[in-house]
Amino acid sequence: MHLMYFTEQPMSAYPEAEGRAFGATALMFSNRFFDPAAGSRLYNEYLEHYRLAEAVGFDGIMLNEHHNAPFCMQAKCNVFASILAATTKRVKIVLLGNPLPLADNPVRLAEELAMIDMVSRGRLVSGFVRGGGQEQLATGVNPAFNRERFEEAHELIVKAWTQPGPFRWEGTHFQHRVVNPWAVPLQKPHPRVWIPGVLSKETIVWAAKKRYPYIALSTAIEATKKIWELYDQVAAETGYAGGPEYRGYLQRCHVAETEEKALENARQFMWMQGEFTGLAHPVWSTPSGYFSPSIRSAFVEYAVGRRSNPRGAAFEDQINSQMIVAGTPKTVIPKLRRLLEETRPSIVGFWGADGFVSSADTKTCIRLFGEEVLPALREIGKELGLWSPFEANAPVSMAFPDSATPAHERAAASHTTPLEVP
């Protein structure tokens, strides 16, 4: 298994009443409420949590980015990836990921990622995303070409990583007369690419065709099973067998010393889901052209308030459906076993805390994961045969079918001995 630590990096230090009064806080909630002194403190706390996560035995640190919103302070995942490349020793730096359509220069992204891979001595996993709806507005990028830009930028980046320059790129959305970055990835043929997603069928199909692992972001168990059904079907059509090494999952999971404390803190997961302040504005999160034409009527109805947000289930329901898991190590382990048994992922990210959970409680959560939860999950993973792409030595992609990593790198990847707490 590949077990990762994740946080959205919530910017919780703003006047809550102002957020509530404004409503949907993603995109247009004024940054005059952003307190950089609190921001400085929080960024450094998050760094401390990441280093602790490595020390207690997580295999990877999962990073992401969002724009114009208090639910995520990380505006550029490559910045934190760069810091972690230099300040951690062992963990994979898993970017889930860089929003490709937002890049006007994908070659620059290819360079940055190559630098991170080299500085980290080959620990980069480079996921790519389309970016959320409001992200297109926050960066002024045309939502109508979102998927085309995603696919073309991906193609250009992989080419820049794997084919010697200089070469010329005359694409539909990107034109570069000289591509010849003097920074290429340490990992060959290139760093692994994992594709996270939550809604779009097109993305699942695209990832499966490329033979990239797909990371389901906190979908309900039944929905997750449907994702794997589709993925495995496309994999079979493409000429390989799907399975755990292509399956990832992001689980909200808060662990504490007592059940009461765990539940109290887990309520904070509702913070970004709109219970405390609205997350997604129905119009801003669904710009025309961004969503699949096959679900146009559902989205236009959502945009004018005729349908509720499909992700807006109540806290108790989310506890029951295990979209949120909370408890002591003793009670969360059987719940996580159920997730592993029913959906068989080999890559699991644990989103430990959100909202106003204190730094001390977050550290307790990370420590309990390391001491009790992760070792138990590794045993379950062995029992169920949930081998990660590193353990299974899976090829990097369909384009590089013979790209399984050498044995010594596999040994390094499966190294789980806790390091000293920095």
Added chain:
Amino acid sequence: MSTAAGSWITETIPIAGVAMRVARAGGGPPLLVLHHDIGTLDRLPFYDALARRFTVLVPSHPGYDGSQRPDWMRNVRDLAAVHQWLLGELAVARAPGTVSVVGLGFGGWIAAEMATLAPRAFRKLVLVGAMGLRPDRGVIADQALLSYIDYVRLGFTDQRAFDRLFGADPETSRLEHWDLNREMTFRIAWKPYLYNPTLPHLLGGVATPTLVVWGRDDRIVPLECGERFAKALPRARLEIVESAGHFVDMEKPDELAKLVTDFVSQGES
């Protein structure tokens, strides 16, 4: 071929790789009407009023209102070129200097681009609440931040006019149309948003007599843009319609039809 006012026919003509749809009614001198970014209803009192005096041609911009989308199209000048091409395919519009053009909002921008590309091609030009110029003081309303309904309502001063045309609570199929049209608008006019920074430099060459019409309370394109069009076009004057918003054609159809008819008919032999 001429048809009686009120009797509309639609034909489909292949242009630039897509099937372009054009509705036509009436008789007399040809009058091309270019619709808004929100598309258009098939029939409007404004079109019927014009058809009493002109051969009215109302094409759907390719990619709007369910017409075939030209995937290659990237800007509003492309749209101006396909409309120019379309005119060349229509027998009624082929004789030089006979066609007049009425551009509504977004369609006004297209009409202005067409006029700069062919400064002597048209008999008369009418721009109504035209997009295409960057306002100096205000901004062009950003539909990406507004629901389909709120955006269209923003273009009306009298909300009862909206209710009469679309219903107080428009059906989902209407919203899907608006979403499709919005997507096409984004495809060709996302950045800069609904203007062309080079357009003001080219308006000076337009020899066509032009009437610029603006709703006094246009909340989508500021009135200052009307003033700038009237100033930059050598043979233009500005007419302001009171108690009207951006969609003057839907809010004050008779008043606008009279302005257009009088202006276009003026000097006819």
